[in-house]
Amino acid sequence: MLCNYQPRSHIKMVVFNKDVYPAVFIALLGLSNGYLGTLAIIYGPKILPKELAEATGVVMTFYLTLGLALGSACSILLVHLI
Structure with a gap:
């Protein structure tokens, strides 16, 4: 959120202004x-x-995958909120 990937008018403070920061x-x-x-x-x-x-291995794998999927889905909402 502190990287200005897509320049937007409502983001006033950009801390990481180089293109390499998001990749790192x-x-x-x-x-x-x-x-x-x-x-x-x-x-x-x-x-x-x-x-x-x-x-236990099966259940742990399921919940790890579920958490990763839900995290990815929530990132879409975060982009729209910003």
């Missing part, structure tokens, strides 16, 4: 989100009994 921010967000999501999927089933590990 997206790359860092993708790497950190991917790393932390992978850690949760790997270590989550390991802390439960073996008979629950498979079901």
Whole structure:
């Protein structure tokens, strides 16, 4: 929101005015989100009994995917609010 990707008249303050900043921010967000999501999927089933590990992996994968989809859907609303 502090990057002026599409110049708009109602955005008065632009902190990151270079084109490289949004790309760097997206790359860092993708790497950190991917790393932390992978850690949760790997270590989550390991802390439960073996008979629950498979079901836990499936449920965790479902909710991770659901969260990513809802986050993407909410970004559309955020763009219209700005």
